[in-house]
Amino acid sequence: xxxxxxxxxxxxxxxxxxxxxxxxxxxxxxxxxxxxxxxxxxxxxxxxxxxxxxxxxxxxxxxxxxxxxxxxxxxxxxxxxxxxxxxxxxxxxxxxxxxxxxxxxxxxxxxxxxxxxxxxxxxxxxxxxxxxxxxxxxxxxxxxxxxxxxxxxxxxxxxxxxxxxxxxxxxxxxxxxxxxxxxxxxxxxxxxxxxxxxxxxxxxxxxxxxxxxxxx
Amino acid sequence: xxxxxxxxxxxxxxxxxxxxxxxxxxxxxxxxxxxxxxxxxxxxxxxxxxxxxxxxxxxxxxxxxxxxxxxxxxxxxxxxxxxxxxxxxxxxxxxxxxxxxxxxxxxxxxxxxxxxxxxxxxxxxxxxxxxxxxxxxxxxxxxxxxxxxxxxxxxxxxxxxxxxxxxxxxxxxxxxxxxxxxxxxxxxxxxxxxxxxxxxxxxxxxxxxxxxxxxxxxxxxxxxxxxxxxxxxxxxxxxxxxxxxxxxxxxxxxxxxx
Numbered sequence: 001x002x003x004x005x006x007x008x009x010x011x012x013x014x015x016x017x018x019x020x021x022x023x024x025x026x027x028x029x030x031x032x033x034x035x036x037x038x039x040x041x042x043x044x045x046x047x048x049x050x051x052x053x054x055x056x057x058x059x060x061x062x063x064x065x066x067x068x069x070x071x072x073x074x075x076x077x078x079x080x081x082x083x084x085x086x087x088x089x090x091x092x093x094x095x096x097x098x099x100x101x102x103x104x105x106x107x108x109x110x111x112x113x114x115x116x117x118x119x120x121x122x123x124x125x126x127x128x129x130x131x132x133x134x135x136x137x138x139x140x141x142x143x144x145x146x147x148x149x150x151x152x153x154x155x156x157x158x159x160x161x162x163x164x165x166x167x168x169x170x171x172x173x174x175x176x177x178x179x180x181x182x183x184x185x186x187x188x189x190x191x192x193x194x195x196x197x198x199x200x201x202x203x204x205x206x207x208x209x210x211x212x213x214x215x216x
Numbered sequence: 217x218x219x220x221x222x223x224x225x226x227x228x229x230x231x232x233x234x235x236x237x238x239x240x241x242x243x244x245x246x247x248x249x250x251x252x253x254x255x256x257x258x259x260x261x262x263x264x265x266x267x268x269x270x271x272x273x274x275x276x277x278x279x280x281x282x283x284x285x286x287x288x289x290x291x292x293x294x295x296x297x298x299x300x301x302x303x304x305x306x307x308x309x310x311x312x313x314x315x316x317x318x319x320x321x322x323x324x325x326x327x328x329x330x331x332x333x334x335x336x337x338x339x340x341x342x343x344x345x346x347x348x349x350x351x352x353x354x355x356x357x358x359x360x361x362x363x364x365x366x367x368x369x370x371x372x373x374x375x376x377x378x379x380x381x382x383x384x385x386x387x388x389x390x391x392x393x394x395x396x397x398x399x400x401x402x403x404x405x406x407x408x409x410x411x412x413x414x415x416x417x418x419x420x421x422x423x424x425x426x427x428x429x430x431x432x433x434x435x436x437x438x439x440x441x442x443x444x445x446x447x448x449x450x451x452x453x454x455x456x457x458x459x460x461x462x463x464x465x466x467x468x469x470x471x472x473x474x
């Protein structure tokens with residue numbers, strides 16, 4: 001007769017969390033910071049086609065670290081979710097908050113029910129009419145959601161990056177200053193030359209689709 | 217709404233319309249009763265010029281013999297580099313345009329690149345084709361598609377028929393009840409070397425003629441200040457000509473009209 005083995009819930013969650021964290025720690029960080037006319041998202045990325053940052057909706061952007069196939073499938077699901085909602089209701093009804101909740105719920109379910117948790121961390125940014133209405137949400141591998149103000153980072157060296165950027169000039173800086181500060185923070189935290197950048201902005205320019213990729 | 221994205225993760229449906237069907241919001245079934253056939257009471261037209269396309273639509277919607285709306289929009293931005301104009305049953309047509317716009321943007325976001333102009337034109341053909349059962353009952357939609365093809369650097373023009381046939385036109389096209397009149401004016405005036413200004417004037421002349429010949433088409437209404445919707449699509453993308461410029465254009469054409 002086989003003896004059913006027992007693992008305490010605490011141990012189960014701990015093991016899974018440790019597994020996910022290890023995967024994420026290997027991923028290069030991504031930072032998002034507000035500037036006078038929008039939100040800048042900067043990632044270290046050597047590929048010019050496999051993006052970590054993407055457009056979800058008119059004023060909502062997405063960034064993911066960790067396993068590419070996992071956060072890419074979540075990004076696609078996010079676009080589907082947003083387009084469905086915007087089509088069935090109105091374009092203004094698509095918000096980063098509801099998306100972050102959906103991502104959180106998905107990651108939470110995968111974390112507890114699937115064989116392997118997703119090794120990803122996500123960043124959802126929403127551009128407001130004024131800087132005070134900008135929203136930044138972080139979603140962790142277990143579905144935990146956190147809201148950040150003006151500055152958010154995900155990935156391996158997220159905390160160090162955030163600390164390095166705390167002292168940078170305030171949210172009324174220009175895009176160039178924000179980009180400069182973010183690149184400097186990356187260089188100081190990583191302690192090496194960064195091989196390639198991927199950068200995008202959500203721009204307050206009156207256009208419907210605020211997302212735009214930029215050269216970094 | 218779907219809260220757990222897991223049903224949306226993975227290979228999933230190919231396009232936005234398939235996605236809508238999957239979540240149970242596809243097009244409704246039709247009542248099995250014969251309906252009164254509605255005509256395509258309108259005029260929409262397009263003129264190709266050396267570097268782009270001009271698309272013009274009148275603003276009137278009719279209900280039988282009466283005017284339903286005077287300021288309806290029949291020309292839309294399909295995306296940043298293409299325009300779509302509609303004739304036929306207004307409600308069905310505007311919904312088709314909304315779905316088409318969403319579909320193009322959805323594709324662009326998922327794939328990371330814009331659909332080719334050819335791809336957009338074929339997709340629209342399929343949408344019209346899917347509409348066939350409704351068309352058989354009289355709810356006809358016949359669009360017209362024009363855009364700037366970035367791969368070849370020129371404007372291109374597509375006309376459709378009610379079963380989803382797609383025909384590329386090299387010069388001009390027009391559709392709706394005033395289409396025949398508009399086409400004859402366009403054909404007579406079009407030359408291969410026509411430029412943007414020439415195309416704008418020719419298009420306006422055709423619309424004015426259609427408005428005079430066809431009861432369901434309203435030409436420029438200077439008294440109420442209701443101008444036809446005039447759109448230019450070229451290398452700079454889709455843009456609508458401001459009303460004050462259309463007034464000038466319309467006044468000039470009307471002055472020269474017999």
